[in-house]
Amino acid sequence: MxxxxxxxxxxxxxxxxxxxxxxxxxxxxxxxxxxxxxxxxxxxxxxxxxxxxxxxxxxxxxxxxxxxxxxxxxxxxxxxxxxxxxxxxxxxxxxxxxxxxxxxxxxxxxxxxxxxxxxxxxxxxxxxxxxxxxxxxxxxxxxxxxxxxxxxxxxxxATMGRFHAWWNRELTGVQPPEGETEWGVIAPQGANKTDAHNYLFADIEGKGHFVGINYYVDSPGPMWYGEGDDMWMIDGEGWPGSLHGTGTEDFFNSSWCPNELYSHPYFGYARIPDRLGWMGRTHCYRFFLEDPVYFEKSLRASIEHGHDNNLALDMSTVAYWYQAEPHKPFPPVAPKASRANMPEITVRDVHRWRHEWRKSMGGAATLWGNERKPDTP
Structure with missing residues (x-):
């Protein structure tokens, strides 16, 4: 076109x-x-x-x-x-x-x-x-x-591709044995040599080209949510795929864990949180109008939710592409109750976390918050 x-x-x-x-x-x-x-x-x-x-x-x-x-x-x-x-x-x-x-x-x-x-x-x-x-x-x-x-x-x-768009949402779970962590804060992080547990944003059958994504992530904790790599399996190929990324912000053409509004015709951050770290809602977008991802038979495109899929996140995406018909039918849209937002993490919640930490540290009156038990990384 x-x-x-x-x-x-x-x-x-x-x-x-x-x-x-x-x-x-x-x-x-x-x-x-x-x-x-x-x-x-x-x-x-x-x-x-x-x-x-x-x-x-x-x-x-x-x-x-x-x-x-x-x-x-x-x-x-x-x-x-x-x-x-x-x-x-x-x-x-x-x-x-x-x-x-x-x-x-x-x-x-x-x-x-x-x-x-x-x-x-x-x-x-x-x-x-x-x-x-x-x-x-x-x-x-x-x-x-x-x-x-x-x-x-x-x-x-009929050879002119038909426009497609699919919304998906998943409350991701913590996969690896090291627990919910990033940057090795809680424990050393493992290796991920599969896309099996990634968040899936495109699952396409047929011939076509992928042209964009709106990516909405709600993080319940303050850690950086974006160490996850994007992975593209084209025409049934296995891991690591034809396109393999280095981090979420890299995929969205930015760098170093951004948390600021930015608007470019092809990519940017339209919504960012104003809380501790990256806690809250972030909207990233990228459109592949000059560099579409082509596929002949199929495309499976996904992204890790944190490195090695180790973060609990509320993730939603809309993927946009063109393809020859017929297309693989989409699953039914989730019921209305399942489309509701996750509850907001509040100051009170964070203070309760601190209270439990104080108890785990023995409850001394002058605990500040950065203390560690001797066997803690």
Missing amino acids: KGPLGHIADLQHGVKTKRVSSYDRTGGNRDCITIPAGETAELASIDGAGIIKHIWMTLSTKDAFIRRNAIIRMYWDGEESPSVQSPLGDFFGQGWGEEYNFSSLPLAAAPMKGKALNCYFPMPFGRGARITLENDSEHELRSLYFYIDYESHPSIP
Whole structure:
């Protein structure tokens, strides 16, 4: 597919620019639709061949968690299994049901305060396109405003990859015998020569190319969460794979355990915690628009949750790619209760940890906090 400006000078033949939107069909000013609680609305049903070029939407509801409770799905060429399936906010670049500004080349959450959701990924189709939004909430989605801008074409070849996006989430567990540690703080760390226990963010069958990821991590402790290596197993190959990384921040084109906001068209940190160390929620993103990862038969892409998968983390991702159909069907979206955020770690929790540490150290009145038992590293 052509780059962002590759089509500007080319005169098109038989191509028409069209839009599906929520405009008021009566000519009035209520330019939105309403989706009752528990129902799914069809936002677009487009016949023929074309390419969706831009999606914009904003919404209003009493449900403060609607960005995780609303599920967007997209279907190409009459397929029954969606090629895109994700909570609404996660897809557009907002994690944990939150609203915050996010800026990248293909996706953005724009002012007012991140309420305007935008997507510029081109989405080709040859025999129709369908987009739905499920309101998996107890509240009515009172007003949904949207544009779906597209081009109609005389034909689109089957060899033009179809756009896909998949949301996954996992509460990772501590795997190795040394316990939950990083940088060898608790015990010497082991070696990881497999991707079996990694967090999986892409599990694809077919021919295609991978173009991006939004990565949302909620860390319950203050340690750096990002010593995990990214690992890419292409076309069924074994470990270490064709692409093997050196750390989470390296994968996201940054360095040295960053904890600051940064916005680049292709990569950055849109959300960071403001607590002790790296405790709390971090949103990293990277888009492979100049350097896609190609595969002929399959792609298994994963990342360690801490070196040797030794950290308990709440991890969510949306992966974006193009591939030839048919695609491997996605698992059902987790039930609403399972999409809820993990409880926030508070100052009180940290103080309770300190209290237990004091007891383990004998409870002396002047314990400061950095003391160690003689047999502790």
